[in-house]
Amino acid sequence: MRVTESARIAGTTSxxxxxxxxxxxxxxxxxxxxxLSMVLLVTAEAADRPMxxxxxxxxxxxxxxxxxxxxxxxxxxxxxxxxxxxxxxxxRSDSLMARAIRSAKEAEPSIAVMTETxxxxxxxxxxxxxxxxxxxxxxxxxxxxxxRQAVVHAEAGADIVGPASMVLGTTRGARLALDGTGHESxxxxxxxxxxxSLYDGFRLTMGATPKAGVDREFQINPxxxxxxxxxxxxxxxxxADMLLLEPALFCADVLRELQTRTLVPLAPFSVSGEYNALTxxxxxxxxxxxxxxxxLFTMLKRAGAAAxxxxxxxxxxxxxx
Numbered sequence: 001m002r003v004t005e006s007a008r009i010a011g012t013t014s015x016x017x018x019x020x021x022x023x024x025x026x027x028x029x030x031x032x033x034x035x036l037s038m039v040l041l042v043t044a045e046a047a048d049r050p051m052x053x054x055x056x057x058x059x060x061x062x063x064x065x066x067x068x069x070x071x072x073x074x075x076x077x078x079x080x081x082x083x084x085x086x087x088x089x090x091x092r093s094d095s096l097m098a099r100a101i102r103s104a105k106e107a108e109p110s111i112a113v114m115t116e117t118x119x120x121x122x123x124x125x126x127x128x129x130x131x132x133x134x135x136x137x138x139x140x141x142x143x144x145x146x147x148r149q150a151v152v153h154a155e156a157g158a159d160i161v162g163p164a165s166m167v168l169g170t171t172r173g174a175r176l177a178l179d180g181t182g183h184e185s186x187x188x189x190x191x192x193x194x195x196x197s198l199y200d201g202f203r204l205t206m207g208a209t210p211k212a213g214v215d216r217e218f219q220i221n222p223x224x225x226x227x228x229x230x231x232x233x234x235x236x237x238x239x240a241d242m243l244l245l246e247p248a249l250f251c252a253d254v255l256r257e258l259q260t261r262t263l264v265p266l267a268p269f270s271v272s273g274e275y276n277a278l279t280x281x282x283x284x285x286x287x288x289x290x291x292x293x294x295x296l297f298t299m300l301k302r303a304g305a306a307a308x309x310x311x312x313x314x315x316x317x318x319x320x321x
Contacts, residue, residue, distance in 0.1 A: 200273060
């Protein structure tokens with residue numbers, strides 16, 4: 001029998017791609033709710049802001065739904081009305097953050113609660129660190145206050161604390177403070193940050209916009225991946241148990257590189273600008289279309305992410321189910 005040209009060309013199609021059942025069999029592990037961590041922005045009162053927020057009273061119901069959907073962790077941020085040059089309100093045991101941690105853990109003890117230990121919501125000028133009398137970053141004071149925050153968060157029930165200023169010494173300071181107060185089992189997950197305009201939604205929502213403009217003193221230029229990787233590895237040597245990488249859209253290459261350089265879990269953080277740019281609310285159903293984020297997190301899982309931290313975790317989990 002003679003083989004026609006069209007049959008010959010058709011025969012070059014791979015059997016691995018030609019049948020839907022075979023493609024489904026070989027497509028690999030799908031994204032699941034367990035691959036996601038839910039971001040909660042806690043405000044003192046219900047508020048209409050650029051990003052979704054929750055109040056203290058809403059936390060228990062959100063935590064119950066989080067657990068029911070199979071999500072295993074939440075990342076808490078909390079606003080503060082008290083702001084000054086010392087950031088003292090950030091390490092009070094009755095702060096909104098401390099109360100939010102207690103509420104989350106009481107509602108669902110099995111859910112890992114991650115926090116941010118930073119100063120942008122507590123300083124009068126909205127920067128992530130304390131300053132000296134000349135307006136320069138005061139590194140020792142920032143390390144001290146961040147360590148105090150870590151202890152207060154641990155005492156409230158946090159499982160993972162997150163130094164987020166990228167000020168050198170905050171990770172080691174948090175680790176030493178936790179160990180020195182009997183919280184050796186609490187993990188430290190510092191943020192490793194490329195500077196970006198993608199944070200604006202969060203900053204406007206939480207009142208964390210630096211008055212002097214974009215706060216880039218300690219963040220990394222997105223054109224310098226080698227500096228990002230070097231900073232991340234230094235944080236591991238300082239005692240980091242895991243690393244948060246942000247923004248997620250910028251992190252595939254450094255995530256893959258860090259996979260070859262360290263064994264600590266790596267968690268990309270899909271920040272506010274990604275949530276706003278990559279999701280839409282469907283006018284007919286009122287549901288949020290999260291397909292682009294599902295594709296992003298599938299890629300990050302493939303690249304080695306232990307979990308992806310996102311504002312859309314509940315929306316994605318509902319649709320995956």
